[in-house]
Amino acid sequence: MTQSVLRNLCASAGILALTMTTGFSAPVMAAADDEVLDIASPLEISGLDPAKSGYVFSRMQAAETLFTVNRQGQLVPMLASDTHVSDDGLIWHIELRDGVEFHDGSAMTAEVVASDLKRAFDRPGVLGRAPITGISAEGNEVVITLSEPFSMLSAFLAHYSTIILAPKSFDEVGDVTAIIGTGAYRVDEVIPPLRVGMSAFENWWNGKAEIEKVSYLAVSRGETRAMMAQSGDADLVLSLLPVAVNQLNNDPSVNVEIATIPRTRLLKFDVSKPFFDDVIERQALSLAIDRKAIAAVVMRNVDLAATQMFPPSIVGWNNQQIPAFEFDPQKARDLLAEAGWVEGSDGILEKDGKRFSITLRTYASWPDLPLIATALQNQLKAVGINLEISVGSYTEIPSGHADGTLEIALITRSFSMVPDPLATVMADYGPGGADWGAMNWNNDEAADLLAALGRTTDSAVRADMQNQLTSILQYELPTIPVVWSELAVATTDKLENLFVDPFEQNYYLSDLRWVK
């Protein structure tokens, strides 16, 4: 029965399927060959304010700062042209680059720059941490006065929260309503939290960019980003997961570039707790960690095993003279015994009736951290330390630091937010430590060195002091580095001239070009 009905229904289904495939496929294939540079990155746009998402607009060269880091990792002027510091180090005269124009056609003047910097100083961001007493405009210069010498001011002025925007970017109460910068690309549209559309700015002070149109898409999931690279939906894919790197390396239509970046996965702990108050306990903990195994299995690159706090890519902070971290579980056991820890009936160490059982907090917003935590749990158990793992929000680290409940945490720390690692080191390893650094660690020698570094601009003097400081951190272990990080970037084979910036300040989009 009803054969004709069946025929009709099947025919309808067939027509529908045919319409879908033929109708939809043509424009998509055309879109894949367009001249728009499609970027996929995990970074979402949480708001237009520079302190919130300025990094997206500065890295994409829509907005620029007074200073930046060049390809050699040196701090150099960008919208500034020259700097003169008074002999006492308290007054900085920052001369501005001539002929710089905002995307709306208005000129970048010292008044506009001073106003932007004052705004950045008053709001959350890095500038508020500098000992600034005044910001003013004088002719073509911005004058910044300080209460004490501060060597990192130019590095602070390279931070994304200090991007220079045109007056029309703000509404009457000072909130940012549009990104009108000075960069190589003009922002055409922003659809928070995922998309930014840009086009090359004709009057960029450094010449017009090669590629005319750029489309930025925030793609939070690593698997999706990898597939966008493979399918050609994205021309430039940032922050590939380690597991995706091997997969994409086998794809002839995709090029993968990798740079070691100044970001370290490390153990942060409360040095005042009885488990970590003796330096030999901390050294034992470090000796118990097989960093090479973790780097090889979790990070998929054995070279990322930390030998010290800073990777070799951080010139001046990677100290070649200090001995590298070792993996020696027997030595770890001996040191723990020397510190008074004895093995209990269940194999877990005890001292004064207290078991060496601690809770490690970590978070999953970096997918490798829970995996590393599990590896550490096994490795530390081998020397008699019981680690309970608690995976939660990363906000539990600073809250645990503040209320003193944090015992030990596995965190990731970037030393390039301000492109002078001293800014982060000074905050994290100063007296008492900080939310994302040491906890209850006080070392007078380190504190004196940090204070001196904060005043010194002489690079030779600084290099010597930095070596002393990294030696202290290596011996004292206020935090224990585990593995370094790398930034993996994929491009389609139709794109050339890519540079992966280890300081993550700039994607250098203006230098990219299509393969002819």
Next chain:
Amino acid sequence: MKQLIATRLFQLVAVVLIVGSISFALMYFLPGDPALRIAAGRYGPDMMDNAISDMVRAELGLDQPVLFRFLAWMGDLIRFDLGHSLVSGAPVLHEIALQLGYTLWLAALAFVLALVIGPLVGAIAGLFPGSIFDRVSLLVAVALRAVPPFVLAIVFMMVFGVTLRWFPTAGFGGWSNMVLPSLTLALGLAAMSSRVMRDAMSEVAASPYFAHGRYKGLSDRTVVMRHGIRNASLPVVTYLGLQMVYLVEGVVVVESIFAFPGIGHALVHAIIARDVPMVQGTALAMGGLFVLLNIIVDLMCLRLDPRLGRRAA
């Protein structure tokens, strides 16, 4: 019908108040410091610390008594003001209007696809119960319903995005971007509705009035279209109304995977960042949408079966 609409609109107001209050209470009782979470949502993990969260706490008045903040929210709601996002600073109404637009397109397309695929497959299977088609469709329906939406999404991306390159793997803006996310959602919906339709159609096909239609000389096509589809579609339409819950749940997952800026994506981020006005706003929009869609389902059922209206009268 007017009474039905009036009742449903009253329910809509009740849903708005209940959903808003519950979401406020849930956010309040969640462990952790909301100022830290909001600071994290605004400034990211590398910038966020206790000093910045203290600035956020002072700026947003998070130290004020909870009852005061709840009453302030209720007062704003009465004035149709949903407040501002604590993270982006934009008006919640503006953010929801933008995000809900994308979600509605996605959900509508998924719904239409599900309506086409599910009842069509179900009707064929129901007309031939026990046939190979019926058994295969059962197997496929069980498989599609058992597979979580994110797995289905990744399979589609690999097959249709990476291998065949028919559709974009992720993103939004063009109609081609809608195909894979909506298909992911639609197949989950269609899997169940096809079985409901199959059973309903099978029952209708075995009914005396169906046989009577054929005995009096109507063609197969006329019998199926006039007596079969209409009678069998009643439980399917009712079921699809209930399936909106699946759609809402699926949208949250699918939007994240396909980098699609919908309300599900916004809700997840708002919960993580303790952005209470956004959570309330999105929950209200979803709850309201659910009630509205059920009104539409009720009206469709009335249209399909006029006896329901007479019984109510």
